[in-house]
Amino acid sequence: MSSLDEFVALEVPSVIFKDDCGYCFETMYNENESQGHHLDICLNCFQSFCGRHKSLHAKTALQELNAHHDRWLRVQKIKRPEVEGRSEKKLKLEVIEKSDEELYESRWWLLKGSDELTNWNSCQTTSDVAKKAKQILDARSSSFAQASQSWQLEVKPCAHVRDFQLPTKEAPPKSEQACEECDLASNLWLCLHCGKLGCGRQQVGIDGNSHALAHFQEHGSHPLAVKLGSLSNSSADIYCYSCDDEVKFDNFEQWATILSHWGIDLSNKTAQEKTLIEMQVEQNMNWDFQMVDSQGHELRHLPSSKIYGCGLLNLGNSCYMNSVLQAVFNGGLTGWSLDVLADFPHTVVYPSSNLQCQLIKLRNAMKYEPERYPNGIKPTSLKSTVGGSHEEFSSQRQQDAMEFLTFFVDQLDNKIFKSMKTNPNDRIRFSLEDRIQCTRCGGVKYTAQVSEFLQLPMFETEEPLQFEQLIEKHFESEIVEFRCPKCSELTTVEKCSRFETFPDTLIINPSRIKLENWIPIKTNQELIIPGLELEDGNYLEMSNYKASKKGRDREFLLPEDKDTGFRPKEDYVNQLLEMGFTKNAATRALFSTGNDSTEAAMNWLFQHIEDSDVNEPFIVPANAPEVDPNALESLLSMGLDRNVSRKALILNKGDINASVEWVFSHPDDDGVLENPREACVDVKSYGSPDASSAKYQLKAIVCHKGNSVQSGHYVAFIKKPIDGTESWVLYNDEKIVAASDTKNYEEMRKNGYIYFFSKAV
Numbered sequence: 001m002s003s004l005d006e007f008v009a010l011e012v013p014s015v016i017f018k019d020d021c022g023y024c025f026e027t028m029y030n031e032n033e034s035q036g037h038h039l040d041i042c043l044n045c046f047q048s049f050c051g052r053h054k055s056l057h058a059k060t061a062l063q064e065l066n067a068h069h070d071r072w073l074r075v076q077k078i079k080r081p082e083v084e085g086r087s088e089k090k091l092k093l094e095v096i097e098k099s100d101e102e103l104y105e106s107r108w109w110l111l112k113g114s115d116e117l118t119n120w121n122s123c124q125t126t127s128d129v130a131k132k133a134k135q136i137l138d139a140r141s142s143s144f145a146q147a148s149q150s151w152q153l154e155v156k157p158c159a160h161v162r163d164f165q166l167p168t169k170e171a172p173p174k175s176e177q178a179c180e181e182c183d184l185a186s187n188l189w190l191c192l193h194c195g196k197l198g199c200g201r202q203q204v205g206i207d208g209n210s211h212a213l214a215h216f217q218e219h220g221s222h223p224l225a226v227k228l229g230s231l232s233n234s235s236a237d238i239y240c241y242s243c244d245d246e247v248k249f250d251n252f253e254q255w256a257t258i259l260s261h262w263g264i265d266l267s268n269k270t271a272q273e274k275t276l277i278e279m280q281v282e283q284n285m286n287w288d289f290q291m292v293d294s295q296g297h298e299l300r301h302l303p304s305s306k307i308y309g310c311g312l313l314n315l316g317n318s319c320y321m322n323s324v325l326q327a328v329f330n331g332g333l334t335g336w337s338l339d340v341l342a343d344f345p346h347t348v349v350y351p352s353s354n355l356q357c358q359l360i361k362l363r364n365a366m367k368y369e370p371e372r373y374p375n376g377i378k379p380t381s382l383k384s385t386v387g388g389s390h391e392e393f394s395s396q397r398q399q400d401a402m403e404f405l406t407f408f409v410d411q412l413d414n415k416i417f418k419s420m421k422t423n424p425n426d427r428i429r430f431s432l433e434d435r436i437q438c439t440r441c442g443g444v445k446y447t448a449q450v451s452e453f454l455q456l457p458m459f460e461t462e463e464p465l466q467f468e469q470l471i472e473k474h475f476e477s478e479i480v481e482f483r484c485p486k487c488s489e490l491t492t493v494e495k496c497s498r499f500e501t502f503p504d505t506l507i508i509n510p511s512r513i514k515l516e517n518w519i520p521i522k523t524n525q526e527l528i529i530p531g532l533e534l535e536d537g538n539y540l541e542m543s544n545y546k547a548s549k550k551g552r553d554r555e556f557l558l559p560e561d562k563d564t565g566f567r568p569k570e571d572y573v574n575q576l577l578e579m580g581f582t583k584n585a586a587t588r589a590l591f592s593t594g595n596d597s598t599e600a601a602m603n604w605l606f607q608h609i610e611d612s613d614v615n616e617p618f619i620v621p622a623n624a625p626e627v628d629p630n631a632l633e634s635l636l637s638m639g640l641d642r643n644v645s646r647k648a649l650i651l652n653k654g655d656i657n658a659s660v661e662w663v664f665s666h667p668d669d670d671g672v673l674e675n676p677r678e679a680c681v682d683v684k685s686y687g688s689p690d691a692s693s694a695k696y697q698l699k700a701i702v703c704h705k706g707n708s709v710q711s712g713h714y715v716a717f718i719k720k721p722i723d724g725t726e727s728w729v730l731y732n733d734e735k736i737v738a739a740s741d742t743k744n745y746e747e748m749r750k751n752g753y754i755y756f757f758s759k760a761v
């Protein structure tokens with residue numbers, strides 16, 4: 001078969017990696033003829049590579065697969081001069097690949113090795129070869145596939161949709177279209193259960209007094225409402241107030257019947273108002289994060305360079321990821337670097353979907369060759385390799401930046417650094433020691449745990465709050481109820497927590513979200529941060545919070561309590577406390593749900609909140625088996641051995657994920673436990689115990705603007721030299737600007753969400 005026949009016979013996958021080179025951020029897009037950007041699509045594996053990295057791919061494929069990946073379709077796209085008036089914003093909203101065709105003219109060359117077989121110009125458009133080339137050009141790119149897929153998957157029917165019953169009563173005739181409470185005539189939501197019209201929530205640029213929500217709060221059995229302005233034959237915004245999520249009816253006929261019951265005919269409707277997702281993306285793009293200074297001048301733009309790195313383009317609600325990546329890769333974590341990964345491994349044939357390769361690719365772009373990307377880069381393949389199958393981080397929805405940071409650190413630990421001698425993430429780890437002292441017998445007990453950040457609950461004051469006040473409050477000792485094993489009865493203990501060791505970089509996350517009547521409210525309480533104003537030169541001094549070893553020889557330790565075999569996960573307890581549950585209730589819930597997630601515990605609490613003993617001090621039932629039966633059950637349901645699962649749960653203190661991992665890393669274990677109490681794994685020590693160096697300098701801040709951490713906009717401020725002077729640099733997606741204006745300071749004080757402090761040298 002000739003090379004051309006082979007080409008025509010190719011099976012083309014529906015999704016192709018062609019957003020950028022597998023090893024760098026080179027693309028096929030050109031603003032004009034002279035730029036010369038192009039990618040070569042490998043016709044064996046349908047990944048794309050630039051001129052610099054093509055040979056690396058061919059070499060790897062030959063070595064690992066013993067296959068010659070030497071046939072390429074070279075593609076170049078050149079902007080059509082006549083196209084105007086379509087803003088980037090609009091394009092992102094549509095997420096329609098077709099626009100690519102309207103905006104760019106495509107050229108292609110078919111190559112075998114370095115020989116050109118034919119090209120777009122010398123080939124009839126009706127020929128089989130040209131048709132095949134067009135098929136490859138038209139195949140969806142992986143980023144588009146990701147985007148549209150997660151946008152479609154996002155909305156699902158909920159239990160309320162599945163159980164929905166139309167009222168038997170006739171619908172009352174609707175005289176006018178306005179909120180029945182406030183006469184607002186737009187942003188209207190129709191209750192599907194009783195037909196009541198209420199206005200929606202207030203959003204940027206959209207009026208609303210939340211009367212539809214108020215209706216649900218009054219009538220708990222009316223969770224479903226539809227936004228009238230969104231209705232068309234093919235679209236509808238249906239919201240479930242009970243699940244607090246957008247939902248949909250899968251059955252179109254049922255949906256049409258419901259609407260006609262309420263007097264709405266779908267056949268002549270076109271959507272007039274934006275859908276929720278459109279609004280979310282648009283909001284995200286439009287947040288005005290003070291790109292002007294207090295005199296109204298545009299902030300000074302800083303070029304992509306080795307000092308400032310390069311900007312990260314928004315992939316649609318991905319600013320939470322962009323700002324965390326900037327803070328981590330670009331100076332927030334002093335000394336943290338991915339140089340331990342060295343260069344691209346020569347054993348990975350599919351770099352486009354390999355996390356390690358995508359991390360190296362991002363590192364190279366941000367650290368070693370940012371000048372190549374004056375307009376920023378799209379971290380598409382990094383997002384998909386990091387987010388993987390994670391329900392939230394693989395979606396297009398806005399996420400909590402702090403949760404992403406924790407997730408990112410975890411992913412790198414488990415997938416990349418685990419097998420390495422040094423783990424850059426260790427720079428943020430430290431050991432906290434909890435000390436409790438029985439107020440009756442004076443006995444003490446110490447427990448140590450490794451942490452990666454300090455989470456500080458915020459409180460509100462009239463005056464701006466000093467950061468140190470927040471920290472002081474966090475480390476204050478508290479009196480809690482306790483079943484003392486020495487006194488053998490319920491007493492109280494004084495509990496306090498101290499640093500056993502100090503990390504190189506201390507990450508502090510003031511939780512700006514509090515629950516008021518079960519509704520999360522964000523506070524913009526102003527925080528005075530040491531070192532935020534460049535001229536103040538202040539440090540954050542943490543040496544006062546060092547665990548003291550003085551007088552310990554005169555203390556007596558409480559005996560190990562058989563009853564305290566269960567240790568609820570600290571993070572989960574804190575999250576539940578923040579939601580307003582008591583510590584006892586939280587512990588009880590976590591015990592009953594296998595210590596597995598806040599969500600499971602929360603659901604348990606919602607079912608048991610009426611129990612009379614839910615807030616009583618929690619004591620592990622005397623006849624309780626040594627492992628939680630639910631946790632054991634979930635391990636068994638994965639097909640794991642009973643004895644080994646049991647042992648894993650005991651060793652990992654009931655943590656299901658850790659237990660599963662333990663089982664897989666001990667395939668030959670027989671499940672026999674010699675001495676369960678002694679067997680607990682040692683806590684590796686992190687950080688330095690030296691309190692004299694516990695002096696920290698502020699390096700970076702991830703800020704958040706908006707009403708909830710799951711919406712709004714995130715940016716990063718990082719300290720960098722500008723013209724030789726230390727200054728603040730603002731990373732707002734792809735934009736990098738100088739930001740040491742008083743207005744910027746104000747943003748940082750009011751909207752700071754994650755603070756990165758490095759040890760002063």
Ligand SMILES: [Zn+2]
Nearest residue numbers: 021024050053
């Ligand atoms: Zn490349």
Ligand SMILES: [Zn+2]
Nearest residue numbers: 042044045069
């Ligand atoms: Zn290939």
Ligand SMILES: [Zn+2]
Nearest residue numbers: 179182199211
């Ligand atoms: Zn209203």
Ligand SMILES: [Zn+2]
Nearest residue numbers: 191193194222
């Ligand atoms: Zn109703």
Ligand SMILES: [Zn+2]
Nearest residue numbers: 158160240243
């Ligand atoms: Zn629901």
Ligand SMILES: [Zn+2]
Nearest residue numbers: 438441484487
């Ligand atoms: Zn006691």
